[in-house]
Amino acid sequence: MLCIRNFFQITLKQQREQNVTNILIKTMTNYSDEQALIQQLLNSDEHAYRHIVKNYQGSMLYVARSIVGAANADEIVQDAWLSVIKALPKFEGRSSLKTWILRIVSNSAKTRLRKESRQFAAGNAADLEVLSNLSSEKFNENGSWATPPKHWDIASPDALIASEELNNVIRRTIDKLPALQQSIVTLREMEGLGMEDICKILEISESNSRVLLHRARTKIWQAIDKHQGKENVEL
């Protein structure tokens, strides 16, 4: 009798330990192995979908806004999620999952534009109109600095991040960039996507994307620079 009771106690203990281990694995996993994540998504695992919504939805909205504008971006993202669910079993892994999903968003957005007979290139041209926003005010006629860059009191990335005010200034500047610049700077600098992938997702040439990235960086530099001078930052 004692033997049977011990057996059940041990079995129950093992089961509890196994449950705890499963919960820990599920909680701690960061899906560093993309194959595991994809498998979980194919199994319709809610935890896996929560992970990709948390990590990808922001970028999906940036891409949608760049192509169709803010008004229809949400709708495009919803269409894209449906396409992702349907197409996931056919995903061949030729790009990262994130790049693949962002291309689906891009395709959904362009399909919408075609239906509405609008052209994506229009936004592009407007964004590229002025190549450098430093030109007129910062340089003399001979091309030398009219107002040279001043010394920065807060001059390291760590210190800039640690300064709540500057951190907010940088984020606000990024939020107010034209949609295409915002997408490029977010996907490239913050999400670490390659330029080649970004060009494919947004269907722009590499030279255009470099101009837009430079403009975005310059605007953020200007915002930090103005703040270092304790002036009001006009965004």
Place this chain on the structure above:
Amino acid sequence: MLSCKDISHLTSELLDNKLSFSMRVKVKLHLLMCHSCRRFVKQMRTTVDTIKQLKPTKPKEEEVNQQVEKIMTAIKDVDSETHK
């Protein structure tokens, strides 16, 4: 000889190692002689490194919950269509 304005246009390509060898030499020569451009390039590098350290804005918990709910419903709909 490149001007300071030229350097300001080329800074991103310099930081991203996208300049040709000859252009890189021209830029470096200018930087040797120009304190203001050295400061500008250094500050642009700091700007880029700072943006890289910023974490992308993530959706709020409530938005995530709503989106996941929509997705799970869509999955059920797609599954039931497939099994019809």
